[in-house]
Amino acid sequence: MNYQSKANKYVCPNDRQLSLRAKLRTGWSTARSEPPLTATEREAIAAVVKRAEKVDEVEARRVGRIVARLEGMRRSAQGPAPRSCLLCGETSRLLAPLRTCSICRNTACPKCVIEMPPHRSPIYSREQYMCNLCAETREMWKKSGAWFYKSLPKYILPERKATRRYNDTELARSLQDAGNSSNEGKTDSEPGSPLSVHAPTFSRQPSNTDSRKSIVSSHDTHHDWNETDILSHGVSGLSLHRTESLNQRSVAGLKRTGSKGSAYSIRSIRKEISKPLTQPERPTTIPDAGFGTLEIKLAYDNGTSSLAVTVLRARGLIGMDMTGLSDPFCRLEILPREGTYSNRLRTKTVHKTKNPEFNETLHFFGITESDLAAKSLEIVLFDDDRYGCDEMGSATVSLRDCAKSPIQLRLALSGATGTEPTGPRVLLALCYSTKKRALVVTICRAAELPPRDSNGYSDPFVKLHLDPDPYHKKHKTSIKWRNLNPIWNEEFLFETRPTELSRQNLTLTFWDKDYGKPNDFLGSLVLGASSKGRRLKHWMDCIKFPDHRHEQWHSLTDTQHL
Amino acid sequence: MGGSDIKWQKDAADQNFDYMFKLLIIGNSSVGKTSFLFRYADDSFTSAFVSTVGIDFKVKTVFRHDKRVKLQIWDTAGQERYRTITTAYYRGAMGFILMYDITNEESFNSVQDWVTQIKTYSWDNAQVILVGNKCDMEEERVVSAERGKQLADQLGVEFYETSAKENINVKTVFERLVDIICDKMSESLDSEPAMLAGGARGQRLTEQPQSNTNPNCNC
Numbered sequence A: 001m002n003y004q005s006k007a008n009k010y011v012c013p014n015d016r017q018l019s020l021r022a023k024l025r026t027g028w029s030t031a032r033s034e035p036p037l038t039a040t041e042r043e044a045i046a047a048v049v050k051r052a053e054k055v056d057e058v059e060a061r062r063v064g065r066i067v068a069r070l071e072g073m074r075r076s077a078q079g080p081a082p083r084s085c086l087l088c089g090e091t092s093r094l095l096a097p098l099r100t101c102s103i104c105r106n107t108a109c110p111k112c113v114i115e116m117p118p119h120r121s122p123i124y125s126r127e128q129y130m131c132n133l134c135a136e137t138r139e140m141w142k143k144s145g146a147w148f149y150k151s152l153p154k155y156i157l158p159e160r161k162a163t164r165r166y167n168d169t170e171l172a173r174s175l176q177d178a179g180n181s182s183n184e185g186k187t188d189s190e191p192g193s194p195l196s197v198h199a200p201t202f203s204r205q206p207s208n209t210d211s212r213k214s215i216v217s218s219h220d221t222h223h224d225w226n227e228t229d230i231l232s233h234g235v236s237g238l239s240l241h242r243t244e245s246l247n248q249r250s251v252a253g254l255k256r257t258g259s260k261g262s263a264y265s266i267r268s269i270r271k272e273i274s275k276p277l278t279q280p281e282r283p284t285t286i287p288d289a290g291f292g293t294l295e296i297k298l299a300y301d302n303g304t305s306s307l308a309v310t311v312l313r314a315r316g317l318i319g320m321d322m323t324g325l326s327d328p329f330c331r332l333e334i335l336p337r338e339g340t341y342s343n344r345l346r347t348k349t350v351h352k353t354k355n356p357e358f359n360e361t362l363h364f365f366g367i368t369e370s371d372l373a374a375k376s377l378e379i380v381l382f383d384d385d386r387y388g389c390d391e392m393g394s395a396t397v398s399l400r401d402c403a404k405s406p407i408q409l410r411l412a413l414s415g416a417t418g419t420e421p422t423g424p425r426v427l428l429a430l431c432y433s434t435k436k437r438a439l440v441v442t443i444c445r446a447a448e449l450p451p452r453d454s455n456g457y458s459d460p461f462v463k464l465h466l467d468p469d470p471y472h473k474k475h476k477t478s479i480k481w482r483n484l485n486p487i488w489n490e491e492f493l494f495e496t497r498p499t500e501l502s503r504q505n506l507t508l509t510f511w512d513k514d515y516g517k518p519n520d521f522l523g524s525l526v527l528g529a530s531s532k533g534r535r536l537k538h539w540m541d542c543i544k545f546p547d548h549r550h551e552q553w554h555s556l557t558d559t560q561h562l
Numbered sequence B: 001m002g003g004s005d006i007k008w009q010k011d012a013a014d015q016n017f018d019y020m021f022k023l024l025i026i027g028n029s030s031v032g033k034t035s036f037l038f039r040y041a042d043d044s045f046t047s048a049f050v051s052t053v054g055i056d057f058k059v060k061t062v063f064r065h066d067k068r069v070k071l072q073i074w075d076t077a078g079q080e081r082y083r084t085i086t087t088a089y090y091r092g093a094m095g096f097i098l099m100y101d102i103t104n105e106e107s108f109n110s111v112q113d114w115v116t117q118i119k120t121y122s123w124d125n126a127q128v129i130l131v132g133n134k135c136d137m138e139e140e141r142v143v144s145a146e147r148g149k150q151l152a153d154q155l156g157v158e159f160y161e162t163s164a165k166e167n168i169n170v171k172t173v174f175e176r177l178v179d180i181i182c183d184k185m186s187e188s189l190d191s192e193p194a195m196l197a198g199g200a201r202g203q204r205l206t207e208q209p210q211s212n213t214n215p216n217c218n219c
């Protein structure tokens, strides 16, 4: 944005001319000057900018959580010491020798390192381990976008609304120097996200760069940890004691915010259709991608600003349980979402069928006519299951077409893109070992576990058992202190036969370790013969292909099933 | 019960993703930028031409290589009169879709100028894909695919011919751009480990003998 800067190495002579022209507000395609923006145009643009600000704020909070998580990890680390683990403090044992982290060069026990994927870079060729702290730091660089902007974009910490920006700090500069020397001439403007500009002034000033501000003003807050520590976990920055002031921080902000609607948000008003529509089945004229079809009716009422969506029926859905049937329901949402409330409704569940008749009308309120032009309705079909509802297919329709008169549509469902679990989840590996005659269960790791302790973390461990199990074997993992994304990589054996397996279920329950009171329940998962969808598939794969490791993520459910 | 799962999914859908990439679609007016975005984000198309006012964006989350990537895709107006506004958004963009219309020679000739805009205003490791849109209009074609490819090679970027109308290569272009950015991400982290370890190296307190060759260790 800085036209004065001479040092842009990319700008060749022609381009200089061009940027001069850009500066003068004349284009390469036209010589005549353009009329200034009208009030309507300005309004439209300001609305977009405002929407973008919301996105940026949400993003700043997300980055803030990533930063806070790393910071928490850093605090709970034991610190480097001779012959002990940097993270958990465990000392070297015969079967678990310490590893050296190839990045920070500290030692860590096998449970606190990850093996690195093979790298092209010669730097990593010597050691193949990375400590969890370095791994998390690396994740933060990726997830926050810092890898691209060469410094952390602005963020908002979860508990106290503190914003930190790094553009003018020593750190940012040193990082830019260290990171990429080709940035000269560009470091002058903010490295974070210029997409967070305020509505620019649309008068014809030479440049509106100066009017750019970040959404959140960066009021200074006293951080008791310095910035270098967030970006890298230097030895010097490591806190050596566990007695931290972390629990003094309020954790309200860290808690999962339930998506309760605002006053404006929409309650589902369901109304059974008095008599089922007795329409003759029309031939399927639309291509069916193998995920079935869905019939809906859309009716907009501009008097009440409401949109009535009648979900009639679905045909040819994919089967999710052992018998090839499903328990489908539909989740409806108006997209794009606005602000923090989400405009979602769901139908009731129709049990044990691939051809459900829903015949249910759901109403969305507060839909304006301009919404119709810009928004669409997303319908996702899920298989109802208490251990996690799997997506069976989805369709999106633009609302444009129902503005004038009600329409009835038959939609081809497309395959589930969202089958990767989100939210609290576990990475689990199953392997039936014919040699050991046992099911080998590896609890690899979990992610985004709910915080249950007042410090904003949990101390998770997992209990697991097979049911029915003639040996009544019960296993437990170790406890990962203050960790919402614990890595266990712990293996457990259940003696059983493949024929038995197809009648058994594996139950995992996740707990937060508490002293002096009962452990808090974090979530559970049941895999096995009576499970459904991806859980069933994982189980069957394990039976069908013994002596192979089958690794998969699964969502945890927050119901405690015993 | 299912309800609580839904709640989780709700929470998750809002912020639960691994990376956020900001992309920008640029090119002359009426080459099909808005249509391209609508096709991708909403799978819709309209033949009515509604000129984009300044800027707009849509958000879409995609799954690539086990990662959830949230895309904020900016659609820009091609006209000069919005240039100040649109270029302000170049700087945050990690990827650009530079579009021309295969039935419009002028839009193709402008590609070089758009490249200059990118180089002037964007962050310099931003990735670019060149796209020749409206490839369904074979009869009206004036820019051959070869010329497009040649120009892309010359610019050192990837090239696709697409149709927002017939939904040809739309998804491919976005996925490819996400992949390119992901590659760039790994590459930049691998080549700049200094970013990760900061001052930590060299300050290590102990020299631990390396014992990672123990074959008995299977934890």
Ligand SMILES: Nc1nc2c(ncn2[C@@H]2O[C@H](COP(=O)(O)OP(=O)(O)O)[C@@H](O)[C@H]2O)c(=O)[nH]1
Binding pocket: B027, B028, B029, B030, B031, B032, B033, B034, B035, B036, B046, B047, B048, B049, B050, B051, B052, B078, B133, B134, B135, B136, B137, B162, B163, B164, B165, B166
């Ligand atoms: N035949 C055909 N027409 C298209 C295609 N993409 C866009 N159009 C049409 O081209 C015109 C301009 O499209 P628009 O997306 O508004 O262009 P923009 O100014 O670049 O955003 C509209 O009438 C579209 O219907 C395409 O792939 N094929």
Ligand SMILES: [Mg+2]
Binding pocket: B030, B033, B034, B035, B050, B051, B052, B075, B076, B077
């Ligand atoms: Mg447009």
Ligand SMILES: [Zn+2]
Binding pocket: A085, A086, A087, A088, A089, A090, A108, A109, A110, A111, A112
């Ligand atoms: Zn350890």
Ligand SMILES: [Zn+2]
Binding pocket: A101, A102, A103, A104, A105, A106, A130, A131, A132, A133, A134, A135
């Ligand atoms: Zn390390």
